[in-house]
Amino acid sequence: MDEIIVLEQVNKFYGDEVVVQVLFDIDLSIKSGQFTAFIGPSGSGKSTLLNIIGLLEAPTSGKVSLDGQDISGLNKGEQASYRNEKIGFIFQFHYLLPEFTALENILIPHWIGKGKPPQEIVGRAMYLMERIGIEQYGGKYPHQLSGGQQQRVAIARSLINQPKIIFADEPTGNLDSKTSGMVMELLKEIVRENKTNLVMVTHDRDIAAGADRVIEIVDGRINCDFTAGRMGREKVRQELEHMACTFSSADDA
Amino acid sequence: MRFNTYEFMIAYRFLLNGRSQTVLIILGIAVGVAVQVFLISLMDGLQRNLIQRTIGSSPHITIAPPLSAPQPLGIGGGVIDDYQKPLKTEESEILSWQRYGEHLAGIKEITVAAPMVNGNGYIEKGRSSFPVIIKGITLPEADVIYKLKKNLVNGDLRPGGNNVLIGVASSEKSGLQTGDTFYLRNQKGTGDYFIIQGIFDLGASAANNMVVMSLDRARTFLDITGISAIEIQVHDVFAADGLAKELGENFGQVKAESWQERNKELLSGLRAQDTSSAMIQFFVLLSITLGIASVLAIIAIQKSRQLGILKAMGTNDKSAARIFIIQGFSMGFAGALVGILLGLGLTELFMFGTKSSGGPTYELKITLTNILLPAVLAAASASVAAFVPARRAAGLNPMEVIRNG
Numbered sequence: 341m342d343e344i345i346v347l348e349q350v351n352k353f354y355g356d357e358v359v360v361q362v363l364f365d366i367d368l369s370i371k372s373g374q375f376t377a378f379i380g381p382s383g384s385g386k387s388t389l390l391n392i393i394g395l396l397e398a399p400t401s402g403k404v405s406l407d408g409q410d411i412s413g414l415n416k417g418e419q420a421s422y423r424n425e426k427i428g429f430i431f432q433f434h435y436l437l438p439e440f441t442a443l444e445n446i447l448i449p450h451w452i453g454k455g456k457p458p459q460e461i462v463g464r465a466m467y468l469m470e471r472i473g474i475e476q477y478g479g480k481y482p483h484q485l486s487g488g489q490q491q492r493v494a495i496a497r498s499l500i501n502q503p504k505i506i507f508a509d510e511p512t513g514n515l516d517s518k519t520s521g522m523v524m525e526l527l528k529e530i531v532r533e534n535k536t537n538l539v540m541v542t543h544d545r546d547i548a549a550g551a552d553r554v555i556e557i558v559d560g561r562i563n564c565d566f567t568a569g570r571m572g573r574e575k576v577r578q579e580l581e582h583m584a585c586t587f588s589s590a591d592d593a
Numbered sequence: 594m595r596f597n598t599y600e601f602m603i604a605y606r607f608l609l610n611g612r613s614q615t616v617l618i619i620l621g622i623a624v625g626v627a628v629q630v631f632l633i634s635l636m637d638g639l640q641r642n643l644i645q646r647t648i649g650s651s652p653h654i655t656i657a658p659p660l661s662a663p664q665p666l667g668i669g670g671g672v673i674d675d676y677q678k679p680l681k682t683e684e685s686e687i688l689s690w691q692r693y694g695e696h697l698a699g700i701k702e703i704t705v706a707a708p709m710v711n712g713n714g715y716i717e718k719g720r721s722s723f724p725v726i727i728k729g730i731t732l733p734e735a736d737v738i739y740k741l742k743k744n745l746v747n748g749d750l751r752p753g754g755n756n757v758l759i760g761v762a763s764s765e766k767s768g769l770q771t772g773d774t775f776y777l778r779n780q781k782g783t784g785d786y787f788i789i790q791g792i793f794d795l796g797a798s799a800a801n802n803m804v805v806m807s808l809d810r811a812r813t814f815l816d817i818t819g820i821s822a823i824e825i826q827v828h829d830v831f832a833a834d835g836l837a838k839e840l841g842e843n844f845g846q847v848k849a850e851s852w853q854e855r856n857k858e859l860l861s862g863l864r865a866q867d868t869s870s871a872m873i874q875f876f877v878l879l880s881i882t883l884g885i886a887s888v889l890a891i892i893a894i895q896k897s898r899q900l901g902i903l904k905a906m907g908t909n910d911k912s913a914a915r916i917f918i919i920q921g922f923s924m925g926f927a928g929a930l931v932g933i934l935l936g937l938g939l940t941e942l943f944m945f946g947t948k949s950s951g952g953p954t955y956e957l958k959i960t961l962t963n964i965l966l967p968a969v970l971a972a973a974s975a976s977v978a979a980f981v982p983a984r985r986a987a988g989l990n991p992m993e994v995i996r997n998g
């Protein structure tokens with residue numbers, strides 16, 4: 341299947357008494373094997389969109405298909421299994437379980453989906469940890485790790501079930517720029533290695549410039565959408581420079 | 594409900610992580626269970642004690658002809674009016690008692706079935722006469738019921754011919770002692786001389802007013818062709834009721850009366866005690882349930898972040914709920930185990946205490962039901978209590994957690 345994500349006329353409203361529309365008739369299709377970055381001002385609806393595609397939230401109307409499957413019709417339980425098998429999440433706040441060690445945290449998605457991980461899966465977790473440079477922290481608890489280390493554990497966790505898509509909402513938003521760059525490089529590499537798709541929300545111009553496709557959301561609508569392949573990375577960077585307004589919060593992020 | 598292994602893994606990790614909370618709630622359950630185990634054992638022991646003292650030395654079931662109402666010894670001590678039943682029929686006496694005896698011997702529940710002859714008479718001494726109950730017995734059957742041998746004040750248990758035993762009350766009233774010969778008159782006015790072989794003390798005043806002789810001697814003395822009653826003791830005193838009913842239906846011509854029918858007041862007293870201990874148990878359980886519910890509710894709130902993450906990673910609502918059910922049940926189970934041990938310890942301590950202080954020693958009844966019932970109830974109520982946080986966990990939207998950090 342060529343299109344990994346297809347959105348048709350997706351709308352999202354919030355609130356019961358005061359109803360606010362956050363997303364307006366979003367039509368979007370994302371090709372397989374790409375790194376897609378969503379950018380846009382704060383409150384524009386990036387996270388909402390990401391969570392809808394990631395089955396964490398339901399659209400008020402419209403259709404979402406992942407990997408050729410219409411997921412709008414799945415019930416809550418089916419959505420949960422789908423998230424477990426096909427989707428990896430990396431959040432801004434690393435959201436590790438404090439009761440479990442780094443290695444245990446990485447293995448939890450496997451526990452949830454298939455029960456006790458066999459040696460082969462533990463081996464995979466070890467490999468992932470080694471690959472992103474946290475192999476010596478497997479037995480440590482999250483509170484014993486730095487922010488960057490925790491985020492790397494979260495990356496390994498998002499990959500353990502070999503998901504089709506990884507959704508990352510400002511995964512480096514909480515890290516200093518050096519650590520952030522390092523984590524991003526690792527993420528991109530490992531995503532490529534694992535042949536999975538990466539969809540990311542970011543406020544970081546440099547990160548966005550490294551994406552295959554950049555989609556700007558403003559006030560719940562797609563404002564700008566360009567693909568690096570066609571225009572070249574330098575062009576994208578220049579484009580992004582011009583669109584300074586949308587990175588209003590980039591520097592303080 | 595199908596449980597997944599990871600639900601146990603997460604539940605136990607949560608419990609281990611909140612160690613002091615977990616220990617506290619387990620202790621709370623344990624104390625509740627211990628109190629119940631002790632209370633039930635105490636109540637059970639006291640009741641059995643009371644029943645044993647009331648009916649231990651008297652028949653549990655009395656089979657008697659329909660026209661007579663022979664009162665068992667020790668309770669009531671009523672009278673059979675021989676003058677009112679001149680005819681020897683199955684209605685007034687048990688004529689074919691050997692036949693009944695054979696039937697009764699075949700019933701497992703029955704420890705002993707003893708033929709009895711009852712009647713009234715007077716000890717004549719000088720110008721005075723003292724009314725007594727005349728009882729004809731066979732040995733060793735009657736001794737199993739009345740424990741005469743054990744309760745002999747002096748003399749021997751060797752009734753036969755004109756050798757008899759008399760109760761302490763009769764002995765004191767008449768001044769007769771072991772070895773004395775006295776004149777005993779029946780209600781028809783005829784009489785004979787008897788020799789006292791021994792004196793017994795059965796505790797109850799009516800029973801201590803008896804003259805006990807052999808069954809055959811009593812039959813001729815009281816002019817009874819058959820016997821007055823068959824008195825029965827059974828293994829399980831509480832089964833006497835049912836067995837009596839069964840026997841009554843089987844025999845048709847005679848009536849079978851259980852100790853329960855004769856001791857309605859005692860039984861209703863015991864029942865009131867049962868009700869009050871059931872109420873105490875109910876409230877102990879209620880407080881256990883509420884305690885666990887509130888602690889688990891707190892844990893559910895404390896863990897909402899973790900639940901949100903787990904749900905984002907594919908834990909479904911039912912699994913999230915089960916994680917809390919497992920926690921509730923596990924704490925209930927652990928609490929019940931500890932509670933059983935505590936309760937047994939408490940019971941032993943109580944028995945040791947009453948024994949060493951020289952007070953009345955009650956054998957507290959530690960039965961499997963007495964232990965398992967409160968434990969199972971506690972574990973069950975802990976699981977029920979867990980439904981409150983479980984529902985919360987099931988309803989939690991992972992977005993709440995993920996959006997708000």
Ligand SMILES: Nc1ncnc2c1ncn2[C@@H]1O[C@H](COP(=O)(O)OP(=O)(O)OP(=O)(O)O)[C@@H](O)[C@H]1O
Nearest residue numbers: 354355360362380381382383384385386387388389
């Ligand atoms: N549960 C909710 N109820 C009501 N309004 C909501 C809710 N969640 C989000 N919103 C609103 O929806 C809009 C879009 O929010 P969203 O989180 O998608 O923005 P964003 O683009 O991710 O912003 P940021 O860059 O600050 O993360 C915001 O105005 C926000 O206030």
Ligand SMILES: [Mg+2]
Nearest residue numbers: 386387388509
């Ligand atoms: Mg956001």
